[in-house]
Amino acid sequence: MGPLTVRASRIAYRNPWLAVREDRFTRPDGSEGLYGVVERPDYALAIPWDGERLWLVRQWRHPVGAWSLEFPQGGWDAGAEPQGDAADLARLELREETGLTAGRLRHLGSLWQAVGSSDQAFDVFLATELTAGEPSPGIDEFGLSHQAMTPAELDAAIGDGRVRDCSTLAALALLERAGGLPGAGAR
Numbered sequence: 001m002g003p004l005t006v007r008a009s010r011i012a013y014r015n016p017w018l019a020v021r022e023d024r025f026t027r028p029d030g031s032e033g034l035y036g037v038v039e040r041p042d043y044a045l046a047i048p049w050d051g052e053r054l055w056l057v058r059q060w061r062h063p064v065g066a067w068s069l070e071f072p073q074g075g076w077d078a079g080a081e082p083q084g085d086a087a088d089l090a091r092l093e094l095r096e097e098t099g100l101t102a103g104r105l106r107h108l109g110s111l112w113q114a115v116g117s118s119d120q121a122f123d124v125f126l127a128t129e130l131t132a133g134e135p136s137p138g139i140d141e142f143g144l145s146h147q148a149m150t151p152a153e154l155d156a157a158i159g160d161g162r163v164r165d166c167s168t169l170a171a172l173a174l175l176e177r178a179g180g181l182p183g184a185g186a187r
Contacts (some may be wrong), residue, residue, distance in 0.1 A: 003028050012036070016078035040120040044090035045073035045171050046127040048100055049181050053148035057097045060143055069157060070165035072097040073122065086123035094127055096136050098146040103129025108174040113167065124171040128182065151184055
């Protein structure tokens with residue numbers, strides 16, 4: 001058990017996608033505090049690699065009021081029962097958002113999304129042996145498009161601020177730790 005003793009907990013807000021839990025706690029020194037925790041279902045992220053290019057999606061992210069360039073990622077539909085495990089979810093998100101089907105997935109790791117405010121985690125997969133198809137984005141993914149980038153183009157997009165999604169950047173760190181992109185050579 002951690003250093004905080006939770007004295008009371010309640011759901012302050014709930015919608016189909018998240019809940020905000022309010023925890024009242026006591027610290028080791030006896031002082032009391034309040035913590036707000038965003039409870040969200042876990043999700044999966046795919047790093048699509050066709051041997052030459054990485055595939056990203058561009059989609060509107062309402063919370064930041066901007067278009068975001070990121071790897072395909074998402075969770076099971078709100079209120080729906082999961083239809084498999086994290087690998088199944090990564091395959092589904094990849095297919096829905098880019099039209100690509102992965103012949104092979106390699107699990108690179110699991111990460112916490114926003115450890116200071118949320119309990120949400122995500123699994124990262126390298127998707128290879130890609131087959132093209134038609135994307136089928138969900139209703140909330142209006143305007144979604146996808147594009148391929150070489151590793152050097154992606155690096156430039158990170159450098160100039162076009163890629164700012166923390167999940168995408170963290171996924172790249174896991175990929176690098178796992179040995180990088182297969183067959184990519186020096187970048």
